Amino acid sequence: MLYENPVYRIMGDRSILVELGDEISLTVNQRVRELFLTLDRHRIEGVVETIPCYRSLHIIYDPLKITLPTLQDRIKGLRRTMNGAQIPKPRTLKIPVIYGGEYGPDLLWVARYHKISPEEVIRLHTGSTYQVYMIGFAAGYAYMGTVPEALVTPRRKTPRTIVPKGSVGIGQKQTGVYPVESPGGWQIIGRTPLKLFDPTRLPPTPLEMGDLVRFFPIREEEMAHWQS
Template sequence: MPEKLLNKTTCVLSPLGDSAIVITFGNEIKYDIHKKIKMFMDLLEDEPFVGFIECVPAFTNLTVFYDPLVIYKKQKQSNNDEFISPYEVVRSIMERKLQWLKEDKKLTHRTVSIPVCYGGEYGPDLEYVARYNNLTTDEVIHIHSNGEYLAYMIGFAPGFPFLGGLSEKIATPRRSSPRMTIPTGSVGIAGMQTGVYPISTPGGWQLIGQTPTKLFLPNVNPPSLLQAGDIVKFHPISNQEYKEIILKEGLQ
């Protein structure tokens, strides 16, 4: 059963299978909750416990993966005859570490600039987004490219960033009928979010442009260009500039 930890904020700790624990910090997509998730993730990665594997942030929670066998062996070495499940061991560690969160700490964010060729063959839904919001396509481009977007989480597809901070002026619902194939690098809008498709995949977001920047880098560690907590800024480029960047990267 999930158990609540009362601290400066109320967290809910829940097991996920036999090798992970989910720590839920709230039920809203907002910066304050993201900040707590990011701070706790940094704390765990800077000071990992025995058996720690990795942690994965989402909008409102953090999933911590661990090796139960390593924790069990560690427990046996302590000469403790009382058996405590690996989950209970990890939950106890999480409760203790949560007490160390300093909510007045300021987060630092890496800023990543991403070029986008808007409209035309690269953004087939740009005109629809403009009509839906009673704007011109140039106004949509101006609003989208002048925003600052927080990467709340990476998921759905390898390297796919869920970016918050989209202006209400260009918020647009998903397509009623998803496309079977979305080109790599497509920049889309879905409700109050914007994002970039790092690989070709089915999807239902409204496509307003395309970037030549590679977001999924399978031969790099980590393989995702963007990480949770990054600030993303888009800037418009011409069709010619797009092709020149693609050609340059192809020659490297």
């Protein structure tokens, strides 16, 4: 549910969470995006950075430059001017994936879990458009959702200590790509040759909160083409 009025959750002496709803939903997330982009456009003196999440915007400020009441007043003022009109349409990104085999070691497990064929898993995964709800946990790690009901899969009982960079996984209703090699508990069904985190580029990830994503299957031989 979208709150009628935001809940301002105070986190210490230099940050607040402006919470706009109590659930993971497109409606709430789009309002977070709207507030995030509005604050980007109207820079408030003393705001250090803003980080959009599922249902809240995290605002970090310099308490020596702006007081909390002033900051809250400014946010309230900006919210009154928001009508959704100035918000740019989300972009759609297409992410190539090699499904199964050594690149997607859990594809067969996921298929068996849902009693469908691996081809059907791929068809379902590539058949939906996903929304980037937030980027967090690690650099370039986009939380995308939601996967079709028929593909909602629990996390692995034992997380892997090493998940290779580019691995595409499913964890409950979410899907996503591991931007760097890291430990992880999602079911890995494929791998993308695209770099989703490159610290030498600005921005370091091609994905932004609010973007729409579609996955499409490629063959192993096409990998090199997509790496460039």
